[in-house]
Amino acid sequence: MAFKTLFLAHAPDADKDRHRCFIDTGKYQLDVVIVKNQAEALEVSRRLYREKGIESILLCPGFTHRDIAELVEATENKVAVCVSRGDGPSSRISQEALKRAGFF
Numbered sequence: 001m002a003f004k005t006l007f008l009a010h011a012p013d014a015d016k017d018r019h020r021c022f023i024d025t026g027k028y029q030l031d032v033v034i035v036k037n038q039a040e041a042l043e044v045s046r047r048l049y050r051e052k053g054i055e056s057i058l059l060c061p062g063f064t065h066r067d068i069a070e071l072v073e074a075t076e077n078k079v080a081v082c083v084s085r086g087d088g089p090s091s092r093i094s095q096e097a098l099k100r101a102g103f104f
Contacts, residue, residue: 002029006048008041009034009060012103016040038067042074049075056080061094 002024011019011034019034031048035041041063048054057071061084071081086094098104 002027003056004029004052004054005031005056005058006045006054007032007058008044008063010036010041010062010103012036014040016044038063038070041067042070045071045079046074049079054079056082059083061085061091 005028007030009032014034014036016033016035021032023030023032029052031052031054033044035044045054045057054075057075057079059068059071059081063071063083068081068083072079075081085091
């Protein structure tokens, strides 16, 4: 039986049905989906929880505390939700790179 994880990230030009991939090592299954917004993140999380039984969701730093709480609720408080956060200098570097890429 594999450990099943979903990685979610935001991008303003994302198409959740196209910008995705799946990796299966046998013991670890990883779905990666890039979403436009929180509504899509909730939709994808609910669906993969119901259909695949995901056990963990990994989030990019763009998710807020409120977003995280909504994801926990959407998965019936039965999925671990983990957030990637960097230190101050790393966050500033990422912010500048995201600005150059046109995220905001």
